[in-house]
Amino acid sequence: MVQNTEKYTVITGASSGIGYETVKAFAERGSSLILVARRKDRLETLRQEILALHPMLDIMVKAADLAVPQNVLQLYESIKSYPLRTWVNNAGFVNYGSVGNQDLEKISRMLHLNVEALTVFSSLFVRDFKDTEGTQLINISSCGGYTIVSNAVTYCAAKFYVSAFTEGLAWELKTANAKMQAKVLAPAATKTEFGKIANDVTEYDYDRLFGTYHTSTQMAAFLLELYDSDKTVGFVDRETFSFHLYEPQVQYAGSSRHNQKM
Numbered sequence: 603m604v605q606n607t608e609k610y611t612v613i614t615g616a617s618s619g620i621g622y623e624t625v626k627a628f629a630e631r632g633s634s635l636i637l638v639a640r641r642k643d644r645l646e647t648l649r650q651e652i653l654a655l656h657p658m659l660d661i662m663v664k665a666a667d668l669a670v671p672q673n674v675l676q677l678y679e680s681i682k683s684y685p686l687r688t689w690v691n692n693a694g695f696v697n698y699g700s701v702g703n704q705d706l707e708k709i710s711r712m713l714h715l716n717v718e719a720l721t722v723f724s725s726l727f728v729r730d731f732k733d734t735e736g737t738q739l740i741n742i743s744s745c746g747g748y749t750i751v752s753n754a755v756t757y758c759a760a761k762f763y764v765s766a767f768t769e770g771l772a773w774e775l776k777t778a779n780a781k782m783q784a785k786v787l788a789p790a791a792t793k794t795e796f797g798k799i800a801n802d803v804t805e806y807d808y809d810r811l812f813g814t815y816h817t818s819t820q821m822a823a824f825l826l827e828l829y830d831s832d833k834t835v836g837f838v839d840r841e842t843f844s845f846h847l848y849e850p851q852v853q854y855a856g857s858s859r860h861n862q863k864m
Contacts, residue, residue, distance in 0.1 A: 609736075610660070610684050612636045614668060614723070615693030617644035620742065620792060623822035624690060625652065631826075634660040636681055639693070640667045668693050669715040674722045682730055689727045690825070691720045691741045696757045709756055716760045721767065724784075728771065732780040738829060739782060741768040745790045745840040748851065761788075765835075769850040772834045777856065783834075787825050790838040792816045814843055 611628045615621035617639035625635055629652045637645045642665035649661045664680065666673045694716040697708055724739055731737045746754060747761030768786040775782055791814070816824075816838065824845045828836030833847040855861060 608634075608685060609687035610634045610636050610662075610681075611688040611690065612638065612681065612686060613690045613692060614638040614719075615742075617641045617648065619818045620789070620821045620825070621690070621692040622648060623818040624692065624825055627822045627826055628688070629656050629659060629661075632656070632659070633687070634662075636662045636664060636684070636686075638664045638666060638668070638677065640665065668719040669711040671714060671718060671722075674719045678723060678726050682726070686727070686731055687734075687736060688738045688740070688829070689723065691723055691739070693719065694742065696744075696754065698753050698757075700753060701755055704756060712757070713760060716757075717763050720764060724767070724771065728775070728780075728782060728784075732775060732778075732782040735781050737782040739768075739771070739784045740825065740829065741784070741786050743768070743786050743788045745788050745838055747786075747788055748837070749840065766852050769834060769852045770854070772850060773854050773856055785828055785834050785836065787821075787828055787836045788838060789816065789821050789824075790840040790843055792818060792821050816843065 611633045613621050613625050613628070613635065616625050616637040621639070625637060625648060628635060635652070637648060639645055642663065645663040645665060649663050652659065652661050662681075664677055666677045668674055668677070695712060697704060697712050699705070720741055724741065727739055741764050743764040744758070744761040746758040747763075747765035750758045765786055765788065768784050772784040775784055793816070824836055824838070827845070828847060831847050834850045835848040837846050837848055837851075838844070839846065
């Protein structure tokens, strides 16, 4: 495949899991990359792995804790001058626990990362690149962004926001005849570091606790399937683990006579 170093793909949460495998998948397609995560050492290792296979690509590393609001704006300012083509908002983590007993400090960080950082990055990317041919924004939600899962109510609510926000943005871009597409990927159980972080443990047995799950490599393949399609939603059924491409699922009142008159 002909390599293209003229356009860049930004991937947050790139140091592990779905983000890590998505980096490798886009590199295989010849895209230069901007890798974003907290752990610079892991990003540097990944950068060297990619360059060993694809030396013609430009791979940049940006270490930042995106749960800190000012870091989000600083990160965007540092890369907005590059010719960006694709932005994947993958950074995030899950929290398990009842609403009354959840760790509020952890929940605050989760909301800053899963909701606020994603919203700010999406807004800025749309503002600056919506009329650039071929651009795509892909936000990672969850099947829990369409179904409330017991013991994960706050996480699901945050992912409901991601799903609704991204679907609404997709409608907005289509209505404006923008060149950018906005899409949402909704995984089910995927073997990553999520389980350890969610339960504050050092070991997490996906085989025992889930039985059925996808690997990060499989989810990266689903993401590319969504990327290549004209659909808005890539959804994993949490009962069958089958992957489906859909039009937006949230009811859209774009033409309602009860909307505010502008």
